[in-house]
């Protein structure tokens with residue numbers, strides 16, 4: 072009996088961080104990449120277009136040890152040999168790199184193989200060829216890949232509609248435009264400069280993850296996720312925890328937390344909101360909310 076191949080690019084992989092040593096002069100690769108893992112990076116790719124193969128191998132060994140410690144997959148850009156040598160989880164290949172078939176043949180069924188795509192035909196070809204995920208980009212022009220034409224968010228929307236395997240949006244994505252990329256249909260985001268070039272890479276990763284979670288919440292609730300201009304995404308403090316939400320009213324926030332049918336009290340900015348007013352009470356940016364529910368009887 073034929074069993075379907077189970078990809079190791081699992082559902083929980085949402086924030087993909089690629090190395091970019093030129094963006095953090097004076098800080099080591101290990102230090103910066105550990106910060107991204109602390110901040111919640113779900114997968115790491117080693118990419119360095121100027122290092123020698125020997126230097127890359129050394130970097131790959133450092134990242135293999137680090138990613139193992141955090142239980143996160145390590146992908147090597149371009150080089151199947153290096154992936155094999157250090158026991159990486161897989162490789163990422165572009166349209167002009169080694170082929171998907173060769174990588175699968177050499178790395179085996181368990182390996183994670185990602186393919187860069189710039190149009191739907193690339194995406195469908197990679198999917199048919201057994202890729203585990205695809206890169207969709209560059210969404211915006213980026214100094215990390217200078218001269219490469221941007222595919223725009225139109226391709227993100229096309230991929231969301233037609234591609235069945237996971238895709239990561241990549242290229243020029245920052246905390247200032249990630250809402251637009253998510254609103255276009257991305258559920259996974261990949262970044263280099265916005266993360267590794269930041270003074271606090273862990274904080275940037277946490278913020279990316281919050282945006283991704285806020286878009287998930289909207290999608291699960293069956294609502295559109297709006298980008299900044301018509302934004303319904305607000306930062307609120309719920310029971311002392313900073314979070315982002317697409318909830319427009321107290322009622323929606325209560326629903327988001329699965330508490331609608333519970334005996335509970337809602338406090339908004341220090342004032343109790345009567346249940347009858349939940350639906351008409353808006354959630355504003357910066358609001359402090361306490362959701363107090365009563366456990367058990369008596």
Ligand SMILES: Cc1ncc(COP(=O)(O)OP(=O)(O)O)c(N)n1
Nearest residue numbers: 148149163164165166187206241261
């Ligand atoms: C996740 C991800 N997406 C796209 C790329 C780019 O790969 P490629 O087109 O081969 O370009 P280089 O990175 O090799 O310059 C990527 N590396 N990762």
Ligand SMILES: Cc1ncsc1CCOP(=O)(O)O
Nearest residue numbers: 209213215242243262263264
């Ligand atoms: C490797 C790559 N492939 C498409 S865009 C890109 C670079 C992404 O880097 P940044 O997040 O700094 O724009």
Ligand SMILES: [Mg+2]
Nearest residue numbers: 149164165168
């Ligand atoms: Mg490449």
